[in-house]
């Protein structure tokens with residue numbers, strides 16, 4: 001019998017797990033995917049929103065502002081990159097000025113510091129590549145940047161170091177109340193628990209509706225992006241927003257924590273919460289909207305496109321707490337669309353404490369913290385590189401040339417408490433495969449290292465779990481007697 005089972009290893013589930021790890025108890029995180037951070041938490045804008053645009057009085061507004069304030073210390077603790085370049089919300093005609101002024105007023109109600117309306121000349125002095133047709137903007141100095149999947153991995157590692165189990169490729173298919181707790185039916189059998197927390201992202205509504213007397217509707221809302229190559233001279237230093245619409249924050253152009261440029265997302269309501277395809281129409285829409293901000297927009301250095309799915313709850317706010325109408329011990333955090341990444345530290349702290357309090361779990365007297373993530377080789381000074389190499393010669397072998405990732409780092413990623421098991425798992429933990437060749441050169445070497453570390457055969461290695469195998473077999477096993485390919 002578990003004390004707590006957390007369904008979903010996205011940024012929310014992992015933040016909740018890290019908080020509950022501070023208490024005595026038997027806790028596990030279940031995810032149907034082959035790794036943590038395979039849902040919305042790996043495919044979003046990575047903005048730590050300041051909180052000016054959330055409806056005052058909503059859970060979104062409260063947890064956005066609280067979560068954003070937690071970020072600098074959290075990232076320092078976990079050894080993650082965090083930047084606070086600020087943002088501009090741009091108005092391109094006088095009709096939008098009123099919207100910008102309303103956002104400024106709202107920022108004060110939501111207690112977001114430092115937002116002010118600035119005029120055209122100041123906008124262009126700050127960001128000379130903005131469309132000169134700009135009229136005015138809201139300057140948001142506290143808007144931040146984080147790497148969403150690196151954060152999720154770090155939260156998972158911290159939880160695992162505190163004793164939380166991670167059971168991946170474990171899909172919850174049914175929830176049943178039993179005496180003293182719950183039975184969670186999964187593809188790997190039934191798990192029993194005193195309490196559970198539904199953090200299943202876009203599928204959170206399906207699980208909620210199995211047991212609640214108040215049904216919810218979670219609408220999958222897809223966002224498609226362009227990712228441009230790293231550049232020391234990005235056209236924008238801050239995140240460039242346009243005036244928000246009823247579908248969300250609109251198309252943005254933003255640097256990332258690793259010096260790429262991100263352009264997107266679309267906001268398309270779709271049927272299938274797993275449909276992360278990108279489409280020609282969606283990407284064309286992104287480009288035409290982004291061109292208003294940046295008339296010289298160029299796709300010359302695009303290295304990939306991707307999409308993520310928001311879990312939009314029809315009522316428009318986060319739903320956090322006990323599941324309405326279900327028995328005791330059923331908790332949830334659903335409808336966690338943007339600013340969910342920003343709010344994650346606050347949601348994790350509040351919901352995790354709530355669950356521990358409900359179960360009367362004693363607080364641990366001693367908490368083993370994971371050491372912060374080691375500095376990436378690509379960010380080390382020449383002296384630091386030499387010292388790292390002398391300690392571990394595998395720092396001397398570069399696996400990914402685009403992102404300067406070493407063999408030592410790939411092996412460390414596999415050996416983390418919740419370590420990489422797939423090619424994408426290595427990519428998101430080390431950046432090997434994130435660069436301009438998108439893994440063209442490093443993938444075979446990463447496959448080889450995964451095999452060495454995990455005792456796998458190359459044909460067992462997948463891109464992201466399930467049936468996403470990379471290799472069909474060896475030439476011997478597939479070919480004709482003379483070793484040729486045959487068909």
Ligand SMILES: Cc1cc2nc3c(=O)[nH]c(=O)nc-3n(C[C@H](O)[C@H](O)[C@H](O)COP(=O)(O)OP(=O)(O)OC[C@H]3O[C@@H](n4cnc5c(N)ncnc54)[C@H](O)[C@@H]3O)c2cc1C
Pocket residue numbers: 007008009010011012013030031032033036037038039040041042043044045046047048049170171172173199200201202203204222223224265307308309310311336337338339340341342343
């Ligand atoms: C396009 C886009 C842009 C965004 N931009 C920002 C931004 O800039 N700033 C910001 O603050 N927020 C942003 N967000 C929102 C943010 O990404 C989400 O709020 C956050 O990632 C939600 O995390 P989660 O853990 O709830 O969901 P997810 O990361 O989706 O995790 C849910 C997990 O549950 C698992 N799961 C589902 N069903 C089951 C089941 N039955 N059994 C077991 N496991 C299951 C899934 O595999 C998944 O891993 C954006 C979102 C999108 C899509």
